[in-house]
Amino acid sequence: MNIKDLVINQIQKYTKVKVEMDSLLKELKIDSLSLAELVFELEEQLKIRVSDDELMKIKSIKDVVELIEASDRV
Numbered sequence: 001m002n003i004k005d006l007v008i009n010q011i012q013k014y015t016k017v018k019v020e021m022d023s024l025l026k027e028l029k030i031d032s033l034s035l036a037e038l039v040f041e042l043e044e045q046l047k048i049r050v051s052d053d054e055l056m057k058i059k060s061i062k063d064v065v066e067l068i069e070a071s072d073r074v
Contacts, residue, residue, distance in 0.1 A: 006045070007065050010038055023061045039064075047074050 001009075008019045014037075015028040025035060035058060039050050042064075048071035058064055 003046075003068050004065050007042065007061060007068065010041060011061060011064070014038060019061060021060075021062050021065070024059060025061075026059075042068060046071075048072065049074050 011019045014030050014034045017028050039055055054067055
């Protein structure tokens, strides 16, 4: 499974709306707590680290995918 599919599958757990790459988190009704939980799960699965500053910049599914692809592995 590629990162895009993994992210979409994880995010789909937090919303009833169909998740697309260009979906905005606010359209999906994903709040900051849900986003933090989601990113924590992805950090654990993919062995990456995302800073709080980076987390605060996320507005869309595309942002999540790009952030993960650019993250350093631990």
